[in-house]
Amino acid sequence: QPDLFSTLKGNLGSPYFAPFQNDKEKGWIHMRKYVIAGNWKMNKTPDEATALINELKPLVAGASCDVVVGVPFVDLPAALEAVKGTAIGVAAQNCHWEKSGAFTGEVSAEMLKAMKVGYVIIGHSERRTYFGDTDVTVQKRVRAALDAGLTVILCVGEYLEQREQGVTGEVVAMQTKIALGGVTEEELKRIIIAYEPVWAIGTGRTATAQQANEVCALIRNTLAGLYSWTCADDVVVQYGGSMNAGNAAELLAQPDVDGGLIGGASLKPQDFAAIVAAAK
Numbered sequence: 001q002p003d004l005f006s007t008l009k010g011n012l013g014s015p016y017f018a019p020f021q022n023d024k025e026k027g028w029i030h031m032r033k034y035v036i037a038g039n040w041k042m043n044k045t046p047d048e049a050t051a052l053i054n055e056l057k058p059l060v061a062g063a064s065c066d067v068v069v070g071v072p073f074v075d076l077p078a079a080l081e082a083v084k085g086t087a088i089g090v091a092a093q094n095c096h097w098e099k100s101g102a103f104t105g106e107v108s109a110e111m112l113k114a115m116k117v118g119y120v121i122i123g124h125s126e127r128r129t130y131f132g133d134t135d136v137t138v139q140k141r142v143r144a145a146l147d148a149g150l151t152v153i154l155c156v157g158e159y160l161e162q163r164e165q166g167v168t169g170e171v172v173a174m175q176t177k178i179a180l181g182g183v184t185e186e187e188l189k190r191i192i193i194a195y196e197p198v199w200a201i202g203t204g205r206t207a208t209a210q211q212a213n214e215v216c217a218l219i220r221n222t223l224a225g226l227y228s229w230t231c232a233d234d235v236v237v238q239y240g241g242s243m244n245a246g247n248a249a250e251l252l253a254q255p256d257v258d259g260g261l262i263g264g265a266s267l268k269p270q271d272f273a274a275i276v277a278a279a280k
């Protein structure tokens, strides 16, 4: 196994590498704002979405992080209505790259913009594995989403075989670089990256905190290479893959883990709220 840290050497000495600040009262605090996003996948009808969000609202009212719910397309109107008056953001789970046209079954970024949806998840491994998304189509979707003014939650992550072959770093760096092709420094401010090892998604098998941090740091290193350390330091890099109420605190305590993309546990308001509470 290659030592991922060896590729990161030098970064810790970067003048801009400052994920923590020493606060006199609180001790060392995480500087980047955490973003906790739920990915509901293909779950919940509109009425169920309203009920879930209504249950969640009081539980996350005092959150010190950004909270987002990623819902199926048909639930977007109900979700947008339910979050009114709160700080909770709403995400779609995909978008097409064309503004309109003969693409049966697709939804454009422009349509999401018209609905006032704030976020869109792009390149989730389930889209890549089951629906033919590639690094190139992911790049096109990212472009369309940014052009529509949306904030992108860009998912990257390796398959188990790739980790076992020792190419995690290469895979994740490649996915990140291609997805961000053409993205400007200014646009990078609307990119959140979710590191989701495919072997950890929905399997109950979480990456260790060290594994998660290594790859999140590697993503930041890749961003520093593409842009600069100043830019890379501001990007929120989430971990996703069987994050739950029990393991969130340890994962989120890592210097390069700035939040979570939560599948299963986001369908349970108490559990999701516990993860939100751990993000401070």
Ligand code: PGA
Pocket (backbone or CB within 6 Å): 039, 196, 200, 201, 202, 203, 204, 240, 241, 242, 243, 261, 262, 263, 264, 265
């Ligand atoms: P999980 O899903 O939390 O159920 O593993 C994460 C995701 O797919 O984003």
